[in-house]
Amino acid sequence: MYSIRKTNATLSGEITLAGSKSISNRTLIIRALCGESFPITHLANAKDTDLLQGLLSSNAIVRDAGAAGTTFRFMTAYLSTQEGIQVLTGTERMKQRPIGVLVDALRSLGANIEYLEEEGYPPLQIGPPNAFGRNNKVQISANTSSQYISALLMIAPTLPNGLVLELLGKIVSRPYIEMTLAQMAYFGVKHEWKGQFIRIEPQDYQARPFVVEADWSAASYYYAMAAFATEVDLQLNGLFEDSLQGDAVLTEIMTHLGVKTTFNTQGVHLSKTGLSLPAVFEYDFLRCPDLAQTIAVVCAGLGVTGRFTGLETLRIKETDRIAALDQELAKVGVKVIEEKLSADGKAFFRIEGKAVVPAKAPEFATYEDHRMAMAFAPLAFFGEIKIHEPEVVVKSYPDFWRDLRTVGFEIA
Numbered sequence: 296m297y298s299i300r301k302t303n304a305t306l307s308g309e310i311t312l313a314g315s316k317s318i319s320n321r322t323l324i325i326r327a328l329c330g331e332s333f334p335i336t337h338l339a340n341a342k343d344t345d346l347l348q349g350l351l352s353s354n355a356i357v358r359d360a361g362a363a364g365t366t367f368r369f370m371t372a373y374l375s376t377q378e379g380i381q382v383l384t385g386t387e388r389m390k391q392r393p394i395g396v397l398v399d400a401l402r403s404l405g406a407n408i409e410y411l412e413e414e415g416y417p418p419l420q421i422g423p424p425n426a427f428g429r430n431n432k433v434q435i436s437a438n439t440s441s442q443y444i445s446a447l448l449m450i451a452p453t454l455p456n457g458l459v460l461e462l463l464g465k466i467v468s469r470p471y472i473e474m475t476l477a478q479m480a481y482f483g484v485k486h487e488w489k490g491q492f493i494r495i496e497p498q499d500y501q502a503r504p505f506v507v508e509a510d511w512s513a514a515s516y517y518y519a520m521a522a523f524a525t526e527v528d529l530q531l532n533g534l535f536e537d538s539l540q541g542d543a544v545l546t547e548i549m550t551h552l553g554v555k556t557t558f559n560t561q562g563v564h565l566s567k568t569g570l571s572l573p574a575v576f577e578y579d580f581l582r583c584p585d586l587a588q589t590i591a592v593v594c595a596g597l598g599v600t601g602r603f604t605g606l607e608t609l610r611i612k613e614t615d616r617i618a619a620l621d622q623e624l625a626k627v628g629v630k631v632i633e634e635k636l637s638a639d640g641k642a643f644f645r646i647e648g649k650a651v652v653p654a655k656a657p658e659f660a661t662y663e664d665h666r667m668a669m670a671f672a673p674l675a676f677f678g679e680i681k682i683h684e685p686e687v688v689v690k691s692y693p694d695f696w697r698d699l700r701t702v703g704f705e706i707a
């Protein structure tokens with residue numbers, strides 16, 4: 296457990312953020328499918344990326360993706376194209392995260408996949424494919440996780456007849472699908488996306504050097520600190536305005552919550568907007584679910600009522616993130632209230648109250664979720680806090696605590 300304090304109310308310094316884990320993991324899969332190696336600069340140092348790199352270079356029969364969702368989903372599709380029999384497993388939590396939508400789609404393409412424990416969940420046994428990809432039309436429900444779709448898209452150009460993917464229902468996390476297609480395009484693979492259909496012809500990936508941009512989801516924790524600080528002069532290096540990451544929408548979100556972004560040659564500079572805050576901040580996180588915890592804590596810290604939609608997928612991530620936010624925000628007197636469904640069927644969650652950090656440091660549990668630890672850390676601006684199992688941050692941002700110390704946090 297860490298005890299965290301911020302003894303002054305200002306925020307200044309310079310942080311060089313590590314590479315995006317989402318972009319890195321796509322790049323590694325594409326390189327594995329490419330047949331020719333290419334250099335990757337600024338690859339993420341996230342554990343999820345290390346795991347993927349390890350699994351791709353392993354010949355082991357049992358491969359463990361740990362807690363890494365993209366690693367598990369991307370490897371499921373990748374191994375379906377490979378000879379031999381492999382077992383793909385993960386943590387106890389991974390065994391509760393659904394995979395049936397992807398397995399059904401891969402089976403319809405000819406993959407030979409068996410569930411080793413519970414139907415619809417990891418671990419999987421992936422056997423040699425049978426006429427894999429002879430059929431090239433697949434329907435897939437798009438409302439659970441975009442990672443299934445990205446996993447299929449990346450193998451699509453290597454299939455004998457390519458792939459025509461029909462997305463069924465509401466598309467969650469759409470910018471991650473766009474990220475996948477944009478990276479595939481960088482490596483020479485064309486696609487056509489019309490309405491609910493994405494078509495990819497059989498094509499070869501072209502090897503080219505690749506530079507990974509810094510992680511916008513990781514940047515969000517500094518924006519939260521900037522929202523809580525009285526004065527801000529903070530530089531975050533490695534980020535681009537023209538980003539592959541949907542989470543770059545953070546700059547826009549945070550202008551409403553008091554943080555001004557100025558792009559420069561190195562990345563972004565953060566300062567205060569000086570504008571007054573809204574009483575209520577309404578936002579739909581369907582396109583950027585990984586920002587939801589950060590912004591929930593920002594609203595709590597500022598005493599702005601958050602009114603959020605698009606949180607449905609949060610329940611199947613590293614933990615049930617809605618339940619975790621509810622439990623932990625209660626420790627600073629903030630409520631997470633699920634409203635009745637609106638007429639158009641939208642589920643609204645209200646984040647209500649102003650966080651008060653009690654004199655006896657509150658202890659925040661992290662539920663094996665890196666984003667719980669990182670989203671709650673900025674509350675140290677309001678008093679001493681404690682974070683359980685701080686090492687969870689390794690999943691996406693192993694240097695988080697080191698970097699926090701460099702901007703004036705006392706961590707013991």
Ligand SMILES: O=C(O)C1=C[C@@H](OP(=O)(O)O)[C@@H](O)[C@H](O)C1
Binds near residue numbers: 317318439442471
């Ligand atoms: O494709 C990706 O890199 C990701 C997609 C999102 O997941 P879902 O599509 O399951 O929402 C996101 O939450 C996750 O952190 C990374």
Ligand SMILES: C=C(OP(=O)(O)O)C(=O)O
Binds near residue numbers: 362364612
């Ligand atoms: C949801 C996340 O990751 P994954 O689904 O890849 O485990 C995340 O990093 O917030």
